[in-house]
Amino acid sequence: MELQSERHGEVLVLKIAGERLSADTAQRFKADVANLLEDAVKRVVFDMSSVKFVDSTGVGAVISVLKMLGPSGQLAIAGLSDSAAYVFQLTHMYKVMLFFTTTSEAISALADHGSPRRP
Amino acid sequence: MEAPGGRESAAPKLWLAIQSRFEDVALLGVAVERVCLHAGMPGETAYRVHLCVAEAANNAIEHSHEFDASRQVQVEVEIARADVRIQVIDRGKAMASDALTAARRRPAEYEDVASLPSRGMGLYLIQSIMDSVEYRSENGTNRLIMTKTIAPSV
Numbered sequence: 001m002e003l004q005s006e007r008h009g010e011v012l013v014l015k016i017a018g019e020r021l022s023a024d025t026a027q028r029f030k031a032d033v034a035n036l037l038e039d040a041v042k043r044v045v046f047d048m049s050s051v052k053f054v055d056s057t058g059v060g061a062v063i064s065v066l067k068m069l070g071p072s073g074q075l076a077i078a079g080l081s082d083s084a085a086y087v088f089q090l091t092h093m094y095k096v097m098l099f100f101t102t103t104s105e106a107i108s109a110l111a112d113h114g115s116p117r118r119p
Numbered sequence: 120m121e122a123p124g125g126r127e128s129a130a131p132k133l134w135l136a137i138q139s140r141f142e143d144v145a146l147l148g149v150a151v152e153r154v155c156l157h158a159g160m161p162g163e164t165a166y167r168v169h170l171c172v173a174e175a176a177n178n179a180i181e182h183s184h185e186f187d188a189s190r191q192v193q194v195e196v197e198i199a200r201a202d203v204r205i206q207v208i209d210r211g212k213a214m215a216s217d218a219l220t221a222a223r224r225r226p227a228e229y230e231d232v233a234s235l236p237s238r239g240m241g242l243y244l245i246q247s248i249m250d251s252v253e254y255r256s257e258n259g260t261n262r263l264i265m266t267k268t269i270a271p272s273v
Contacts, residue, residue: 053148
């Protein structure tokens with residue numbers, strides 16, 4: 001799994017280039033995100049349009065990133081398929097993360113502190 | 120590989136095995152998902168069964184076999200007329216007797232980031248998705264037995 005980063009003002013977009021965010025990829029994912037995060041970054045969008053499968057360890061890895069951002073951090077997930085979004089739905093992550101259909105919607109919302117879409 | 124299930128039945132059965140490595144778990148999940156589709160299960164349901172198999176195998180690798188790759192995680196899939204019965208089998212440390220019950224008690228909602236768990240959600244997901252979940256530990260063999268109805272849920 002690789003991460004491609006792009007900065008849009010105060011929003012950091014990280015595209016996950018891999019099909020699985022799961023127990024076999026989660027450790028590297030967390031380490032790679034930690035390397036890409038700068039102290040000033042508090043708003044992150046994960047472009048998960050390539051991700052087809054997420055397990056609970058994958059959800060846990062995303063939670064770890066949210067905690068890295070600190071109390072004022074905001075995290076959005078964009079482009080996740082309905083199948084892969086189900087695990088976020090079951091674990092009630094819509095309470096603490098934002099979900100959007102497209103990356104551009106997520107960037108706009110984080111820039112404007114917009115409202116989330118439930119997975 | 121010796122058939123590990125032990126239950127005589129006319130229903131078709133499939134046996135799979137991997138080494139105890141996270142990177143091999145996808146093989147089990149994808150294979151079981153395809154078998155569920157072949158049995159007539161709707162795609163979304165088969166995907167969720169894939170998720171449950173992956174969660175159970177991950178638990179076996181980490182908590183039971185403690186990442187000893189020389190040990191096998193085995194899966195038995197039995198296709199009955201109305202449901203698919205899946206056993207995820209390991210031969211390591213058994214789960215605590217109250218682990219399934221405890222995993223059902225996960226809080227329904229999280230209100231703040233600090234209270235979020237980043238681990239230990241697998242059994243909760245399995246019990247949320249599957250129709251029945253049972254755990255047996257006998258003579259050094261541990262089985263997580265899960266069933267899912269084939270027909271679309273109404």
